[in-house]
Amino acid sequence: VQLVQSGAEVKKPGSSVKVSCKVSGGSFSTITISWVRQAPGQGLEWMGRIIPFFGTSTYAQNFQGRVTITADVSTTTVYLELSSLKSDDTAIYYCAREVEKGLWGQGTLVTVSS
Amino acid sequence: DIQMTQSPSSLSASVGDSVNITCRASQAIYNYLAWYQQKPGKVPKLLIYAASTLQSGVPSRFRGSGSGTDYTLTVSSLQPDDVATYYCQKYNTAPLTFGGGTKVEIK
Numbered sequence: 001v002q003l004v005q006s007g008a009e010v011k012k013p014g015s016s017v018k019v020s021c022k023v024s025g026g027s028f029s030t031i032t033i034s035w036v037r038q039a040p041g042q043g044l045e046w047m048g049r050i051i052p053f054f055g056t057s058t059y060a061q062n063f064q065g066r067v068t069i070t071a072d073v074s075t076t077t078v079y080l081e082l083s084s085l086k087s088d089d090t091a092i093y094y095c096a097r098e099v100e101k102g103l104w105g106q107g108t109l110v111t112v113s114s
Numbered sequence: 115d116i117q118m119t120q121s122p123s124s125l126s127a128s129v130g131d132s133v134n135i136t137c138r139a140s141q142a143i144y145n146y147l148a149w150y151q152q153k154p155g156k157v158p159k160l161l162i163y164a165a166s167t168l169q170s171g172v173p174s175r176f177r178g179s180g181s182g183t184d185y186t187l188t189v190s191s192l193q194p195d196d197v198a199t200y201y202c203q204k205y206n207t208a209p210l211t212f213g214g215g216t217k218v219e220i221k
Binding site for chain 2: 043
């Protein structure tokens with residue numbers, strides 16, 4: 001099983017970004033995908049997760065109202081959309097499978113700059 | 115939400131030393147605790163899950179212990195390759211909160 005993320009993005013403040021995570025191999029219906037971000041020089045921050053089979057998402061309180069995690073079962077791809085971007089949202093965004101699987105995507109750098 | 119407090123935030127030790135990193139949860143997390151190693155510019159690597167289960171391929175000098183609210187990562191016989199930042203993460207319920215990280219350096 002592999003998680004392959006979309007490429008780097010540069011966005012203006014106030015705009016939105018949508019990052020994808022393609023899940024290859026394994027059964028898409030039995031997995032959970034989380035999104036984790038890491039600002040430059042900072043620690044890891046869990047943003048939320050989705051169970052693609054049920055389409056149910058749970059979000060960290062810090063991101064409520066600004067983040068949407070969705071899944072396309074037909075393409076086995078999970079998406080993270082973050083809106084109302086600020087410079088503080090500049091970070092590497094990772095998708096990851098269930099903790100005990102220890103499988104992460106390669107990361108996507110999102111830069112928010114005017 | 116359960117808070118995860120990790121300590122120390124940094125440490126410096128000699129090659130061959132044993133080092134301990136602790137993670138304290140604000141409520142019991144029933145051993146749903148993972149430890150990661152992250153080197154600069156790299157993706158976090160899972161070392162230990164379920165508080166004490168070593169991930170496949172991880173050297174046996176890494177050991178996890180603890181229960182309830184208090185957990186410890188022990189690196190016995192520290193090696194130069196262990197220079198990294200280490201994070202704990204609770205995963206019993208959402209949010210799957212990380213500790214603040216511990217930067218490990220060699221003296």
